[in-house]
Amino acid sequence: MAGLFPNLGLPLELGGLTVRNRILSTGHMTGMISAGVPTPAFAHYHGARARGGCGLIITESAAVHPTSNAYNIQLTDPASVEALALAAAEVKRHGCHIFGQLGHGGRETHSGTDGSIPAAYGPSSTAAERFHVMPRAMSRDMIAEIVEAFGQAALTYEAAGYDGMEIMASHGLLLAQFFNPDVNVRDDDYGGTRENRLRFAREVIARIRDKVGRRMVLGIRISGDELNANGLETPEVLEICRALDADGALDFFDICGGSMTGLGGSVHVVPPMNFDPGYLSPISARIRAEVSAAVFVAGRINDVRAAEAILARGDADMCGMTRAQICDPDMAGKAMRGEVDDIRACIGCNQACIGHMQAGFPISCIQHPETGRETGLGVRPAVQDRLTVLIAGGGPAGMKAAAVAAERGHRVALCEAGAELGGQVKWARQLPGRDEFGGIVTSLSAEMRRAGVEVSLNTWVDRTLVEDLSPDVVVIATGAQPYTPDHLLFEGAHVVHAAQVLEGANVGKRVVIADWRCDWVGLGLAERLARDGCSVRLAVNGTMPGQSIQQYTRDRWIGELHKLGVAVTPLARLVGADNDTAYFEHTTSGEAILFEDVDTLVTATGSRTDLTLEQDLEGWRGELYMAGDAVSPRTCEEAVLEGLKIGSVIGGGNLAPIDRPLRIR
Numbered sequence: 001m002a003g004l005f006p007n008l009g010l011p012l013e014l015g016g017l018t019v020r021n022r023i024l025s026t027g028h029m030t031g032m033i034s035a036g037v038p039t040p041a042f043a044h045y046h047g048a049r050a051r052g053g054c055g056l057i058i059t060e061s062a063a064v065h066p067t068s069n070a071y072n073i074q075l076t077d078p079a080s081v082e083a084l085a086l087a088a089a090e091v092k093r094h095g096c097h098i099f100g101q102l103g104h105g106g107r108e109t110h111s112g113t114d115g116s117i118p119a120a121y122g123p124s125s126t127a128a129e130r131f132h133v134m135p136r137a138m139s140r141d142m143i144a145e146i147v148e149a150f151g152q153a154a155l156t157y158e159a160a161g162y163d164g165m166e167i168m169a170s171h172g173l174l175l176a177q178f179f180n181p182d183v184n185v186r187d188d189d190y191g192g193t194r195e196n197r198l199r200f201a202r203e204v205i206a207r208i209r210d211k212v213g214r215r216m217v218l219g220i221r222i223s224g225d226e227l228n229a230n231g232l233e234t235p236e237v238l239e240i241c242r243a244l245d246a247d248g249a250l251d252f253f254d255i256c257g258g259s260m261t262g263l264g265g266s267v268h269v270v271p272p273m274n275f276d277p278g279y280l281s282p283i284s285a286r287i288r289a290e291v292s293a294a295v296f297v298a299g300r301i302n303d304v305r306a307a308e309a310i311l312a313r314g315d316a317d318m319c320g321m322t323r324a325q326i327c328d329p330d331m332a333g334k335a336m337r338g339e340v341d342d343i344r345a346c347i348g349c350n351q352a353c354i355g356h357m358q359a360g361f362p363i364s365c366i367q368h369p370e371t372g373r374e375t376g377l378g379v380r381p382a383v384q385d386r387l388t389v390l391i392a393g394g395g396p397a398g399m400k401a402a403a404v405a406a407e408r409g410h411r412v413a414l415c416e417a418g419a420e421l422g423g424q425v426k427w428a429r430q431l432p433g434r435d436e437f438g439g440i441v442t443s444l445s446a447e448m449r450r451a452g453v454e455v456s457l458n459t460w461v462d463r464t465l466v467e468d469l470s471p472d473v474v475v476i477a478t479g480a481q482p483y484t485p486d487h488l489l490f491e492g493a494h495v496v497h498a499a500q501v502l503e504g505a506n507v508g509k510r511v512v513i514a515d516w517r518c519d520w521v522g523l524g525l526a527e528r529l530a531r532d533g534c535s536v537r538l539a540v541n542g543t544m545p546g547q548s549i550q551q552y553t554r555d556r557w558i559g560e561l562h563k564l565g566v567a568v569t570p571l572a573r574l575v576g577a578d579n580d581t582a583y584f585e586h587t588t589s590g591e592a593i594l595f596e597d598v599d600t601l602v603t604a605t606g607s608r609t610d611l612t613l614e615q616d617l618e619g620w621r622g623e624l625y626m627a628g629d630a631v632s633p634r635t636c637e638e639a640v641l642e643g644l645k646i647g648s649v650i651g652g653g654n655l656a657p658i659d660r661p662l663r664i665r
């Protein structure tokens, strides 16, 4: 296909298949697996991206053997075959192809299905840092059993109607452990020389081909660089790819980055917004120059223009755009139709996609909470009566409520008291490396514009305005105000709230940040002030800075603070401050913690709901809803989700109890 994206729209010939375009949804954990079996939501979730125009979907890792990580799809369970078949049918009916992943975590394992710690196996008894695992070295019999299990698992995918599969040799998983001479220290013919370290992978590939022949497409996923201490590095990965390619059994190499093995490497498994879009493509380009099979690449490719450039340069044959399609399941179709401005761009926050999965919940998106809720809130209920709706507040909650209500056919006006839309997003975007957060406002503004919402800035909503306009429905989305607890004792101290710093308040050279929130605010302010030349001490109320945010985002940030010399004190509760000392107490021991030589104390002590409009509208007779921080202060995710719920229910909508919003009257 020509048009704006001549490379992205070009079909790809792959092992006898013709994939309709070069847009890939890479294998990723959905949190839609129950006791090892995909739930019906799994099929609906992948079906939505297939319907949206994606070329190829690779579904998440399936464990080929009971000794692998318990969170994966368990292919040995017959119920999994049925569930995968449902997903395959759903994806293929939209013209998309579907592959599966075959995996074994080896020593990368942390918990079983019953909360106990499973035994871990690896090529050798070498410790893994992230999950603090010491594996048992695999016997030759066990190696043979797992090789056979890979072959059987391939047959399972074939039985489920899948088009192909990839073997997981990425992210420090079992095959990568065999490749790595720092992990594989065996002295038999599976260790030592590169030939020996490749033996296990070659046996796996050969057994799969024995079982399914060339009836299915087969590739391998490998980290182009594990970017971790003692991890595989690009020169060695190049040699591995060259050798496996020369065997001629593989149709593609799927290049990613990072490793589960350490916190530094795991950041690259789902890289947060601080990494440049497509930052791994120079590595895939080197591999593509060495192999004859097709090469895929992933790594925060969140923009179709960036993907087109990667393909145009010849860095890869296909681009993994996974979060991009979690955020906008219709991204591929919009790109092919040239509707680029309508694409909702993923901002790399990691909050509701990988963040949900790691917390044990189905993945979603803070910008598009319809994801993961395809058959519930993902459906726009038909309007029974066209109503007039007044939204008070132009933050994410109000914007989403307005867009959805208007999309369903209501007449919607949104009034924002300030001069710009976005609520607290305007603060988030001012922190180092967080400017992309503003993309939420861009996307929601576009949604409102397309839906025909009338927006008024600098317009305060009060009872008089409500009575003048006489809407059928009012949505209170007026957010929250910065808060510092009244009981704190400040005598002669220079104290500023985090929000004031973000709005330009002056701070001295020696700063203590009291981080009660343990989220992005404390981390971001510490980085910004340290970069501005301040000496920064960060006192967090939890066990670590960023305790409440997604771990890859947090871990990278903690590393930045370390480089900048920010001193972190955990478990510290603010008590007060005077002219040069900030007083804290330890949250478990109760012992005093003193910070001396302090010029400025910054309180990252959160915000409190603004009740003004709610109280003003007491007794008003119309339909009244509340959303976001106006209910209670939380994050952007809850704000957008509650906006969606309200927009979906105004004027009638048959939502499940869990999806119903807070209605006051």
Ligand code: SF4
Binding pocket: 323, 324, 326, 327, 345, 346, 347, 348, 349, 350, 351, 352, 353, 354, 364, 365, 366, 367, 368
């Ligand atoms: Fe992207 Fe954030 Fe949505 Fe995840 S939650 S898909 S990182 S915008």
